[in-house]
Amino acid sequence: MLYTETLNKNKDFLFLYRKGKSVVGRYAVIYVRPNKKPYNRLGITAGKKVGNAVHRNRAKRIIRQAYRENEKDIPLGLDIVIVARASICGVKSGVISEWLAKSVKTAAFGGSEK
């Protein structure tokens, strides 16, 4: 991933859940917030509700793949957290990719403020 670091501190996740803009979809929820840095930071959450370890790993893989495909269209300088939901399991990656492309932009330029 060209312009992206991973987000791995529990503190940062909690900060985004409280202060970030959110977009809710059928397969996942996206939280976004500007971070005033020249690169993006991405965090992916797949909780216990998604399923067992195999399903959680698949959810994370698909989301990461979708992000990679759309990376060029996403503006720089954002913290992004994507939380997988249970219905992501039986879905092909193309659907997620399409959905992500739309949702990130709406989140970045005017998602519902919390």
Add this chain to the structure above:
RNA sequence: UGAGCAGACUAUGCGGCAGCGGGAACGUUUUAGUUUACGAGGAAAGUCCGGGCAUCACAGAGCAGGAUAACUGCUAACGGCAGCCGAAGGCGACUUCAGGGCAAGUGCAACAGAAAUAUACCGCCCGUUUUUACGGGUAAGGGUGGAAAGGCGAGGUAAGAGCUCACCGGAAUACAUGAGAGUGUAUUGCCGUGUAAACCCUAUCCGAUGCAACGUCUAUUGGUACUUUUAAGUCAACACCUGCUCGGUGGAUUUAAGAGUAAUGACGGCUUGAGCUUUGGGGCGACUCAAAGCCUAGAUAAAUUGCCGCACACGACAGAACCCGGCUUAUCGGUCUGGUCACAAA
């Protein structure tokens, strides 16, 4: 041909494009980059046992506590496995078993029943007698119960009773046999049910903590915690080693001053190992010995994927996290091997 038993193996395959993880090589001041081979399981799961490894100063003795339970072996070890004994089930191949000791001691056995671990309600027999009660003997018969005086038949007796005898079940002793559990034979009337997954007894085993162990390097703040040195005071007891006792080690603690360390982050621990494959030898087998060859995940918000095409049986359960040996549980199916029973044919 059908049914059934046991064991072993496998876990969609092939191709194209894009991508991920750490390793090696090339390259670069460094970063970026290029090439190349490799990259989840039979259960990786549950964390139920056992061991390695690391630290706790020595890793001690006894009690307590916990675990296991026929026997002989295998193993680093085990609660695992193999063989074998016994019991139960199946026509059989075969399967299942917490399978030591209630005949050491203690406890418990509701309701029913006269009586539940010691007794006489009805009945049977004897005696006394006011002929309808009292005393005594008796576990053959009745009913209750999961369990009722080892079972059953004969003798015997006032009536009965292992009181005596035959057969069967158990126990003890002796002899034979086996490595042993055991098995066989003989003798002794020696014989109050069940429960130890009730307390308990017997034998064997167990020091504690877990890779967030542990080691190395390091920023900032502050005098927080720990260690240590010196000085002063107090106490002869206190702290630690496992819950207690013995035993061992250190004298212990408070205040003041000085010195050092820890936290945070990074790296190591981390994958060459009770390793895998093949061949040969030993053993009924678990397993083991020798030789040759091989290197086969090591991540840290955590890598095996996405899309397309073809084939068919249309793809189950499921993702390493210090490492091994087991156990248990989940699982769409497929293949092979060896026994068994029934039917038919030769």
Add this chain to the structure above:
RNA sequence: CUGGGUGUGGCGCAGAUGGUAGCGCGCUACCUUGGGGUGGUAGAGGCCGUGGGUUCAAGUCCCGUCACUCAGA
């Protein structure tokens, strides 16, 4: 990684060393009131998370398993 705890009517909980499973709230019907509440009487509702085992007999004892939950590093 390690060690505990819980599971019982709709809800919250009892059930000491095995012997016919209860309490409070709630629910249903009736009485009381002009009506409602309160109060009173009667009643329904449970294979005790699940699969085995020990025992004459298991909610209770033992083993496996599922779910939830707590503590420590």
